[in-house]
Amino acid sequence: MLRVRDDLPPFLKNYLPDGHRNGRPFVTLTYAQSIDAKIAKQRGVRTTISHIETKEMTHYLRYFHDGILIGSGTVLADDPGLNCKWIGPNNDPDESMEEKSPRPIILDPKLKWKYSGSKMEELCNQGMGKPPIVITTKTPKVKEANVEYMIMEPDANDRISWKSILDTLRRNYDMKSVMIEGGSHVINQLLMCSDLIDSLIVTIGSIYLGSEGVTVSPPDEVKLKDISWWKGTSDVVMCSRLQN
Protein backbone atom coordinates (compact mmCIF):
# COMPACT_ATOMS: atom_id res chain seq x y z
CA MET A 1 0.00 0.00 0.00
CA LEU A 2 1.28 3.41 -0.92
CA ARG A 3 0.76 6.76 0.72
CA VAL A 4 1.18 10.11 -1.00
CA ARG A 5 3.09 13.24 0.02
CA ASP A 6 0.84 15.64 1.92
CA ASP A 7 1.34 18.51 -0.50
CA LEU A 8 0.33 16.51 -3.59
CA PRO A 9 -3.46 16.21 -3.11
CA PRO A 10 -3.95 20.02 -2.81
CA PHE A 11 -1.66 20.53 -5.82
CA LEU A 12 -3.60 18.01 -7.95
CA LYS A 13 -7.09 18.92 -6.74
CA ASN A 14 -8.08 21.25 -9.60
CA TYR A 15 -6.91 18.77 -12.22
CA LEU A 16 -8.83 15.70 -11.02
CA PRO A 17 -11.86 14.42 -12.95
CA ASP A 18 -15.09 16.24 -12.17
CA GLY A 19 -17.58 14.35 -14.31
CA HIS A 20 -17.86 13.40 -17.97
CA ARG A 21 -17.65 15.86 -20.85
CA ASN A 22 -20.47 15.96 -23.43
CA GLY A 23 -20.74 12.24 -23.75
CA ARG A 24 -17.06 11.37 -23.46
CA PRO A 25 -15.10 10.68 -20.27
CA PHE A 26 -12.94 13.28 -18.55
CA VAL A 27 -9.44 12.53 -19.88
CA THR A 28 -6.19 12.93 -17.94
CA LEU A 29 -3.01 12.53 -19.97
CA THR A 30 -0.06 11.75 -17.73
CA TYR A 31 3.50 10.49 -18.05
CA ALA A 32 7.00 10.79 -16.59
CA GLN A 33 9.94 11.98 -18.68
CA SER A 34 13.59 12.88 -18.33
CA ILE A 35 14.90 16.44 -18.81
CA ASP A 36 15.54 15.53 -22.44
CA ALA A 37 11.90 14.43 -22.92
CA LYS A 38 12.52 10.68 -23.00
CA ILE A 39 10.12 8.25 -21.36
CA ALA A 40 12.52 5.31 -21.72
CA LYS A 41 16.19 4.80 -22.49
CA GLN A 42 15.31 2.57 -25.42
CA ARG A 43 12.09 1.31 -26.93
CA GLY A 44 10.91 -1.67 -24.91
CA VAL A 45 13.14 -0.98 -21.92
CA ARG A 46 11.44 -0.01 -18.67
CA THR A 47 13.40 2.89 -17.21
CA THR A 48 13.30 4.49 -13.78
CA ILE A 49 12.96 8.22 -14.25
CA SER A 50 11.22 9.57 -11.22
CA HIS A 51 11.38 9.48 -7.45
CA ILE A 52 9.10 7.16 -5.43
CA GLU A 53 7.03 10.27 -4.54
CA THR A 54 5.81 10.67 -8.10
CA LYS A 55 5.22 6.92 -8.48
CA GLU A 56 2.96 7.26 -5.45
CA MET A 57 1.28 10.21 -7.15
CA THR A 58 0.44 8.00 -10.13
CA HIS A 59 -1.31 5.50 -7.87
CA TYR A 60 -3.15 8.36 -6.17
CA LEU A 61 -4.33 9.66 -9.56
CA ARG A 62 -5.49 6.21 -10.64
CA TYR A 63 -7.93 6.13 -7.72
CA PHE A 64 -9.95 8.96 -9.29
CA HIS A 65 -10.33 7.37 -12.72
CA ASP A 66 -12.72 4.70 -14.02
CA GLY A 67 -10.32 3.56 -16.71
CA ILE A 68 -6.58 3.59 -17.40
CA LEU A 69 -5.57 3.40 -21.05
CA ILE A 70 -2.18 2.51 -22.53
CA GLY A 71 -0.87 1.40 -25.89
CA SER A 72 0.07 -2.20 -26.63
CA GLY A 73 3.76 -1.30 -27.12
CA THR A 74 4.02 -0.16 -23.52
CA VAL A 75 2.08 -3.15 -22.18
CA LEU A 76 4.34 -5.51 -24.11
CA ALA A 77 7.48 -3.71 -22.90
CA ASP A 78 6.55 -3.12 -19.28
CA ASP A 79 3.96 -5.77 -18.33
CA PRO A 80 2.41 -3.21 -15.97
CA GLY A 81 -0.10 -3.94 -13.23
CA LEU A 82 -2.08 -0.72 -13.80
CA ASN A 83 -3.88 -1.08 -10.49
CA CYS A 84 -4.17 1.43 -7.66
CA LYS A 85 -2.00 0.79 -4.63
CA TRP A 86 -2.85 4.07 -2.92
CA ILE A 87 -4.12 3.56 0.60
CA GLY A 88 -7.35 5.42 -0.21
CA PRO A 89 -8.94 8.55 1.22
CA ASN A 90 -10.07 6.96 4.48
CA ASN A 91 -7.49 4.21 4.78
CA ASP A 92 -10.51 1.89 4.79
CA PRO A 93 -9.46 -1.78 5.05
CA ASP A 94 -12.81 -2.84 3.55
CA GLU A 95 -12.12 -1.01 0.30
CA SER A 96 -10.33 -3.63 -1.78
CA MET A 97 -7.53 -2.83 -4.19
CA GLU A 98 -9.80 -4.13 -6.95
CA GLU A 99 -12.46 -1.54 -6.10
CA LYS A 100 -9.92 1.27 -5.94
CA SER A 101 -8.28 0.36 -9.24
CA PRO A 102 -9.31 1.77 -12.60
CA ARG A 103 -10.17 -0.70 -15.33
CA PRO A 104 -7.21 -1.32 -17.66
CA ILE A 105 -7.86 -0.41 -21.31
CA ILE A 106 -5.29 -1.69 -23.78
CA LEU A 107 -5.15 -0.07 -27.21
CA ASP A 108 -4.07 -3.08 -29.25
CA PRO A 109 -5.38 -2.75 -32.84
CA LYS A 110 -3.48 -5.82 -34.05
CA LEU A 111 -4.04 -7.96 -30.94
CA LYS A 112 -0.37 -8.42 -30.12
CA TRP A 113 -0.80 -8.59 -26.38
CA LYS A 114 -1.89 -11.61 -24.34
CA TYR A 115 -3.67 -11.16 -21.04
CA SER A 116 -2.88 -14.72 -20.08
CA GLY A 117 0.34 -14.82 -18.07
CA SER A 118 0.43 -11.04 -17.57
CA LYS A 119 0.92 -9.13 -14.34
CA MET A 120 -2.59 -7.74 -14.88
CA GLU A 121 -4.05 -11.24 -14.86
CA GLU A 122 -2.11 -12.11 -11.73
CA LEU A 123 -3.42 -9.02 -9.91
CA CYS A 124 -6.95 -9.62 -11.12
CA ASN A 125 -6.88 -13.24 -9.94
CA GLN A 126 -5.72 -12.04 -6.52
CA GLY A 127 -8.55 -9.49 -6.28
CA MET A 128 -6.05 -6.64 -6.59
CA GLY A 129 -7.12 -5.24 -9.95
CA LYS A 130 -9.85 -5.26 -12.58
CA PRO A 131 -9.91 -7.28 -15.83
CA PRO A 132 -9.00 -5.36 -19.00
CA ILE A 133 -10.82 -4.02 -22.02
CA VAL A 134 -8.83 -4.55 -25.22
CA ILE A 135 -9.50 -2.07 -28.04
CA THR A 136 -8.92 -3.70 -31.39
CA THR A 137 -9.93 -3.48 -35.04
CA LYS A 138 -10.69 -7.15 -35.59
CA THR A 139 -12.68 -9.84 -33.83
CA PRO A 140 -10.18 -12.16 -32.16
CA LYS A 141 -10.14 -15.76 -33.38
CA VAL A 142 -9.74 -16.97 -29.82
CA LYS A 143 -11.17 -14.81 -27.07
CA GLU A 144 -9.26 -14.83 -23.81
CA ALA A 145 -11.23 -15.43 -20.64
CA ASN A 146 -12.00 -12.30 -18.60
CA VAL A 147 -10.99 -9.97 -21.44
CA GLU A 148 -13.60 -7.61 -22.83
CA TYR A 149 -13.00 -6.82 -26.52
CA MET A 150 -14.06 -3.42 -27.81
CA ILE A 151 -13.97 -3.72 -31.59
CA MET A 152 -13.59 -0.42 -33.44
CA GLU A 153 -13.74 0.38 -37.14
CA PRO A 154 -10.43 1.86 -38.40
CA ASP A 155 -10.55 4.96 -40.59
CA ALA A 156 -9.11 5.31 -44.12
CA ASN A 157 -5.59 5.59 -42.63
CA ASP A 158 -6.10 2.36 -40.69
CA ARG A 159 -6.35 4.31 -37.45
CA ILE A 160 -9.03 4.39 -34.81
CA SER A 161 -10.13 7.92 -33.97
CA TRP A 162 -9.55 8.96 -30.38
CA LYS A 163 -12.94 10.61 -30.26
CA SER A 164 -14.73 7.39 -31.17
CA ILE A 165 -12.68 5.42 -28.62
CA LEU A 166 -13.57 7.83 -25.84
CA ASP A 167 -17.23 8.10 -26.84
CA THR A 168 -17.51 4.30 -26.90
CA LEU A 169 -15.86 3.94 -23.50
CA ARG A 170 -18.44 6.32 -22.11
CA ARG A 171 -21.41 4.77 -23.91
CA ASN A 172 -20.65 1.07 -23.55
CA TYR A 173 -18.75 0.98 -20.26
CA ASP A 174 -20.14 4.05 -18.50
CA MET A 175 -16.66 5.49 -18.04
CA LYS A 176 -16.75 9.00 -16.65
CA SER A 177 -12.98 9.39 -16.46
CA VAL A 178 -9.99 7.85 -18.20
CA MET A 179 -6.33 8.28 -17.37
CA ILE A 180 -3.97 7.80 -20.30
CA GLU A 181 -0.41 6.83 -19.36
CA GLY A 182 1.39 6.17 -22.65
CA GLY A 183 3.38 5.16 -24.57
CA SER A 184 5.00 7.77 -26.74
CA HIS A 185 2.82 7.27 -29.85
CA VAL A 186 -0.35 7.61 -27.80
CA ILE A 187 0.94 10.70 -25.95
CA ASN A 188 2.25 12.43 -29.09
CA GLN A 189 -1.09 11.94 -30.84
CA LEU A 190 -3.17 13.09 -27.90
CA LEU A 191 -1.10 16.21 -27.23
CA MET A 192 -2.51 17.43 -30.56
CA CYS A 193 -6.13 16.80 -29.41
CA SER A 194 -6.89 19.78 -27.20
CA ASP A 195 -10.62 19.02 -27.53
CA LEU A 196 -10.18 15.60 -25.91
CA ILE A 197 -7.71 16.21 -23.08
CA ASP A 198 -8.94 17.79 -19.86
CA SER A 199 -5.81 17.58 -17.70
CA LEU A 200 -2.15 17.11 -18.53
CA ILE A 201 0.11 15.95 -15.71
CA VAL A 202 3.80 15.56 -16.54
CA THR A 203 6.54 14.45 -14.17
CA ILE A 204 10.08 15.52 -15.08
CA GLY A 205 12.87 13.57 -13.45
CA SER A 206 16.32 15.12 -13.11
CA ILE A 207 18.22 12.86 -15.47
CA TYR A 208 19.09 12.85 -19.18
CA LEU A 209 18.31 9.52 -20.86
CA GLY A 210 20.14 10.39 -24.08
CA SER A 211 19.30 10.77 -27.74
CA GLU A 212 18.59 7.06 -28.32
CA GLY A 213 15.68 7.23 -25.88
CA VAL A 214 11.95 7.19 -26.62
CA THR A 215 10.83 10.79 -27.12
CA VAL A 216 7.66 12.60 -26.23
CA SER A 217 7.29 15.53 -28.61
CA PRO A 218 4.10 16.25 -30.52
CA PRO A 219 4.22 16.86 -34.30
CA ASP A 220 3.63 20.59 -33.81
CA GLU A 221 3.74 23.31 -31.15
CA VAL A 222 1.31 22.87 -28.23
CA LYS A 223 0.48 25.77 -25.95
CA LEU A 224 -0.63 25.17 -22.39
CA LYS A 225 -2.74 27.07 -19.87
CA ASP A 226 -3.66 26.86 -16.16
CA ILE A 227 -0.10 25.80 -15.42
CA SER A 228 1.08 24.84 -11.96
CA TRP A 229 4.28 23.20 -10.87
CA TRP A 230 5.10 21.05 -7.87
CA LYS A 231 8.65 20.51 -6.60
CA GLY A 232 9.57 17.15 -5.15
CA THR A 233 12.84 15.85 -3.80
CA SER A 234 14.38 15.40 -7.22
CA ASP A 235 11.47 15.74 -9.68
CA VAL A 236 8.99 18.39 -10.67
CA VAL A 237 5.41 17.83 -11.77
CA MET A 238 3.53 20.14 -14.12
CA CYS A 239 -0.26 20.21 -14.12
CA SER A 240 -1.89 22.08 -16.97
CA ARG A 241 -4.54 22.09 -19.66
CA LEU A 242 -4.11 22.34 -23.43
CA GLN A 243 -4.94 25.62 -25.15
CA ASN A 244 -7.44 25.27 -27.97
Place this chain on the structure above:
Amino acid sequence: MLRVRDDLPPFLKNYLPDGHRNGRPFVTLTYAQSIDAKIAKQRGVRTTISHIETKEMTHYLRYFHDGILIGSGTVLADDPGLNCKWIGPNNDPDESMEEKSPRPIILDPKLKWKYSGSKMEELCNQGMGKPPIVITTKTPKVKEANVEYMIMEPDANDRISWKSILDTLRRNYDMKSVMIEGGSHVINQLLMCSDLIDSLIVTIGSIYLGSEGVTVSPPDEVKLKDISWWKGTSDVVMCSRLQN
Protein backbone atom coordinates in the same frame (compact mmCIF):
# COMPACT_ATOMS: atom_id res chain seq x y z
CA MET B 1 18.12 47.60 -16.77
CA LEU B 2 16.72 44.38 -15.39
CA ARG B 3 16.02 43.33 -11.84
CA VAL B 4 15.72 39.74 -10.66
CA ARG B 5 13.07 37.98 -8.56
CA ASP B 6 14.00 38.05 -4.88
CA ASP B 7 13.97 34.28 -4.50
CA LEU B 8 16.40 33.64 -7.38
CA PRO B 9 19.72 34.82 -5.86
CA PRO B 10 19.41 32.49 -2.82
CA PHE B 11 18.38 29.62 -5.12
CA LEU B 12 21.36 30.19 -7.44
CA LYS B 13 23.94 30.99 -4.76
CA ASN B 14 25.53 27.52 -4.45
CA TYR B 15 25.87 27.19 -8.21
CA LEU B 16 27.68 30.46 -8.95
CA PRO B 17 31.38 30.48 -9.87
CA ASP B 18 33.71 30.32 -6.88
CA GLY B 19 37.11 30.52 -8.56
CA HIS B 20 38.90 28.63 -11.32
CA ARG B 21 39.40 24.86 -11.39
CA ASN B 22 42.92 23.45 -11.79
CA GLY B 23 43.90 25.83 -14.51
CA ARG B 24 40.59 26.01 -16.34
CA PRO B 25 37.72 28.41 -15.66
CA PHE B 26 34.66 27.48 -13.61
CA VAL B 27 32.10 26.47 -16.26
CA THR B 28 28.34 27.03 -16.04
CA LEU B 29 26.27 25.34 -18.73
CA THR B 30 22.87 26.98 -19.06
CA TYR B 31 19.95 27.02 -21.48
CA ALA B 32 16.16 27.26 -21.71
CA GLN B 33 14.09 24.48 -23.23
CA SER B 34 10.47 23.50 -23.76
CA ILE B 35 8.86 20.49 -22.02
CA ASP B 36 9.81 18.44 -25.07
CA ALA B 37 13.48 19.47 -24.78
CA LYS B 38 13.56 21.90 -27.71
CA ILE B 39 15.55 25.12 -27.54
CA ALA B 40 13.99 26.49 -30.74
CA LYS B 41 11.02 25.69 -32.93
CA GLN B 42 13.31 25.30 -35.94
CA ARG B 43 17.02 25.63 -36.52
CA GLY B 44 17.84 29.30 -36.97
CA VAL B 45 14.56 30.57 -35.53
CA ARG B 46 14.73 32.48 -32.26
CA THR B 47 11.90 31.19 -30.07
CA THR B 48 10.43 32.54 -26.85
CA ILE B 49 10.28 29.70 -24.37
CA SER B 50 10.50 31.20 -20.95
CA HIS B 51 8.96 33.92 -18.82
CA ILE B 52 10.66 37.31 -18.39
CA GLU B 53 11.69 36.15 -14.88
CA THR B 54 14.07 33.56 -16.27
CA LYS B 55 15.39 35.95 -18.92
CA GLU B 56 16.25 38.25 -16.01
CA MET B 57 17.93 35.29 -14.31
CA THR B 58 20.18 34.84 -17.34
CA HIS B 59 21.35 38.45 -17.09
CA TYR B 60 21.90 37.99 -13.36
CA LEU B 61 24.04 34.91 -14.03
CA ARG B 62 26.08 36.70 -16.68
CA TYR B 63 27.21 39.23 -14.07
CA PHE B 64 29.17 36.51 -12.25
CA HIS B 65 31.09 35.23 -15.28
CA ASP B 66 34.19 36.55 -17.04
CA GLY B 67 33.20 35.04 -20.36
CA ILE B 68 30.06 33.90 -22.16
CA LEU B 69 30.53 31.28 -24.87
CA ILE B 70 28.15 30.29 -27.65
CA GLY B 71 28.42 28.46 -30.94
CA SER B 72 28.45 30.26 -34.28
CA GLY B 73 25.12 28.69 -35.33
CA THR B 74 23.34 30.41 -32.47
CA VAL B 75 25.10 33.73 -33.05
CA LEU B 76 24.16 33.62 -36.72
CA ALA B 77 20.54 32.71 -35.91
CA ASP B 78 19.92 35.02 -32.98
CA ASP B 79 22.37 37.94 -33.31
CA PRO B 80 22.47 38.10 -29.50
CA GLY B 81 23.85 40.98 -27.43
CA LEU B 82 25.31 38.67 -24.74
CA ASN B 83 25.77 41.55 -22.33
CA CYS B 84 24.56 41.87 -18.75
CA LYS B 85 21.54 44.10 -18.21
CA TRP B 86 21.12 43.20 -14.56
CA ILE B 87 21.04 46.25 -12.34
CA GLY B 88 23.97 44.94 -10.28
CA PRO B 89 24.37 44.06 -6.61
CA ASN B 90 24.43 47.64 -5.36
CA ASN B 91 22.44 49.32 -8.10
CA ASP B 92 25.58 51.43 -8.58
CA PRO B 93 25.14 53.96 -11.41
CA ASP B 94 28.94 54.17 -11.78
CA GLU B 95 29.21 50.50 -12.71
CA SER B 96 28.81 50.53 -16.48
CA MET B 97 27.03 47.82 -18.42
CA GLU B 98 30.35 47.13 -20.13
CA GLU B 99 32.02 46.40 -16.79
CA LYS B 100 29.17 44.16 -15.67
CA SER B 101 29.08 42.19 -18.91
CA PRO B 102 31.04 39.00 -19.54
CA ARG B 103 33.27 38.91 -22.60
CA PRO B 104 31.54 37.20 -25.54
CA ILE B 105 33.36 34.11 -26.84
CA ILE B 106 32.17 32.80 -30.20
CA LEU B 107 33.07 29.25 -31.16
CA ASP B 108 33.35 29.70 -34.91
CA PRO B 109 35.84 27.15 -36.33
CA LYS B 110 35.08 28.10 -39.94
CA LEU B 111 34.78 31.86 -39.38
CA LYS B 112 31.20 32.14 -40.60
CA TRP B 113 30.20 34.98 -38.31
CA LYS B 114 30.94 38.69 -38.82
CA TYR B 115 31.25 41.01 -35.86
CA SER B 116 30.76 44.00 -38.08
CA GLY B 117 27.09 44.96 -38.17
CA SER B 118 26.19 42.70 -35.24
CA LYS B 119 24.21 43.57 -32.13
CA MET B 120 27.38 42.81 -30.16
CA GLU B 121 29.28 45.49 -32.07
CA GLU B 122 26.48 47.97 -31.52
CA LEU B 123 26.47 47.34 -27.77
CA CYS B 124 30.24 47.48 -27.59
CA ASN B 125 30.35 50.80 -29.45
CA GLN B 126 27.80 52.19 -27.00
CA GLY B 127 29.85 51.09 -23.99
CA MET B 128 27.22 48.49 -23.12
CA GLY B 129 29.22 45.35 -23.74
CA LYS B 130 32.70 43.94 -24.28
CA PRO B 131 34.32 43.05 -27.62
CA PRO B 132 34.36 39.34 -28.53
CA ILE B 133 36.93 36.58 -28.70
CA VAL B 134 36.42 34.36 -31.74
CA ILE B 135 37.67 30.77 -31.42
CA THR B 136 38.68 29.43 -34.80
CA THR B 137 40.94 26.87 -36.45
CA LYS B 138 42.45 29.14 -39.08
CA THR B 139 44.04 32.55 -39.17
CA PRO B 140 41.53 34.92 -40.76
CA LYS B 141 42.57 36.53 -44.03
CA VAL B 142 41.07 39.80 -42.91
CA LYS B 143 40.97 40.50 -39.20
CA GLU B 144 38.00 42.50 -37.98
CA ALA B 145 38.70 45.47 -35.76
CA ASN B 146 38.12 44.89 -32.04
CA VAL B 147 37.87 41.12 -32.48
CA GLU B 148 40.37 38.94 -30.66
CA TYR B 149 41.09 35.69 -32.54
CA MET B 150 41.96 32.62 -30.52
CA ILE B 151 43.36 30.14 -33.02
CA MET B 152 43.17 26.50 -31.96
CA GLU B 153 44.56 23.35 -33.55
CA PRO B 154 41.77 20.91 -34.51
CA ASP B 155 42.20 17.24 -33.59
CA ALA B 156 42.17 14.28 -35.99
CA ASN B 157 38.35 14.55 -36.23
CA ASP B 158 38.61 18.24 -37.16
CA ARG B 159 37.28 19.21 -33.75
CA ILE B 160 38.72 21.46 -31.09
CA SER B 161 38.81 19.81 -27.69
CA TRP B 162 36.76 21.54 -25.02
CA LYS B 163 39.53 21.05 -22.50
CA SER B 164 42.03 22.91 -24.65
CA ILE B 165 39.54 25.72 -25.29
CA LEU B 166 38.89 26.18 -21.59
CA ASP B 167 42.56 25.90 -20.61
CA THR B 168 43.48 28.51 -23.23
CA LEU B 169 40.75 30.90 -22.07
CA ARG B 170 42.18 30.67 -18.58
CA ARG B 171 45.83 30.95 -19.64
CA ASN B 172 45.62 33.63 -22.33
CA TYR B 173 42.66 35.70 -21.13
CA ASP B 174 42.75 35.07 -17.38
CA MET B 175 39.18 33.82 -17.40
CA LYS B 176 38.13 32.40 -14.06
CA SER B 177 34.56 31.64 -15.09
CA VAL B 178 32.75 30.97 -18.34
CA MET B 179 29.03 30.65 -18.92
CA ILE B 180 28.06 28.52 -21.92
CA GLU B 181 24.63 29.27 -23.38
CA GLY B 182 24.34 27.09 -26.49
CA GLY B 183 23.41 26.10 -29.11
CA SER B 184 22.33 22.50 -29.17
CA HIS B 185 25.57 21.01 -30.56
CA VAL B 186 27.63 22.75 -27.89
CA ILE B 187 25.24 21.72 -25.10
CA ASN B 188 24.93 18.10 -26.24
CA GLN B 189 28.72 17.75 -26.38
CA LEU B 190 29.32 19.39 -23.02
CA LEU B 191 26.66 17.37 -21.20
CA MET B 192 29.00 14.41 -21.80
CA CYS B 193 31.96 16.26 -20.19
CA SER B 194 31.33 15.90 -16.47
CA ASP B 195 34.98 16.80 -15.81
CA LEU B 196 34.54 20.23 -17.42
CA ILE B 197 31.11 21.40 -16.23
CA ASP B 198 30.75 22.80 -12.72
CA SER B 199 27.13 23.95 -12.75
CA LEU B 200 24.18 23.07 -14.96
CA ILE B 201 21.25 25.49 -14.95
CA VAL B 202 18.26 24.55 -17.11
CA THR B 203 15.05 26.53 -17.51
CA ILE B 204 12.00 24.57 -18.63
CA GLY B 205 9.17 26.60 -20.09
CA SER B 206 5.64 25.20 -20.08
CA ILE B 207 5.18 24.76 -23.81
CA TYR B 208 5.79 22.01 -26.36
CA LEU B 209 7.69 23.23 -29.43
CA GLY B 210 7.09 20.06 -31.43
CA SER B 211 9.18 17.36 -33.03
CA GLU B 212 10.65 19.62 -35.74
CA GLY B 213 12.36 21.70 -33.06
CA VAL B 214 16.04 21.82 -32.13
CA THR B 215 16.65 19.18 -29.46
CA VAL B 216 18.90 19.10 -26.45
CA SER B 217 19.64 15.46 -25.66
CA PRO B 218 23.16 14.15 -25.11
CA PRO B 219 24.37 11.04 -26.98
CA ASP B 220 24.10 8.93 -23.83
CA GLU B 221 22.55 8.92 -20.36
CA VAL B 222 23.73 11.68 -18.01
CA LYS B 223 23.13 11.44 -14.28
CA LEU B 224 22.91 14.55 -12.15
CA LYS B 225 23.56 15.37 -8.50
CA ASP B 226 23.04 18.29 -6.08
CA ILE B 227 19.69 18.95 -7.73
CA SER B 228 17.48 21.87 -6.79
CA TRP B 229 14.41 23.24 -8.49
CA TRP B 230 12.89 26.70 -8.53
CA LYS B 231 9.28 27.38 -9.48
CA GLY B 232 8.45 30.56 -11.33
CA THR B 233 5.18 31.87 -12.69
CA SER B 234 5.15 29.50 -15.62
CA ASP B 235 8.67 28.01 -15.76
CA VAL B 236 10.85 25.89 -13.55
CA VAL B 237 14.62 26.10 -13.26
CA MET B 238 16.83 23.17 -12.32
CA CYS B 239 20.28 23.75 -10.85
CA SER B 240 22.53 20.72 -10.61
CA ARG B 241 25.95 19.24 -11.22
CA LEU B 242 26.94 16.34 -13.45
CA GLN B 243 27.80 13.01 -11.86
CA ASN B 244 31.21 11.68 -12.85
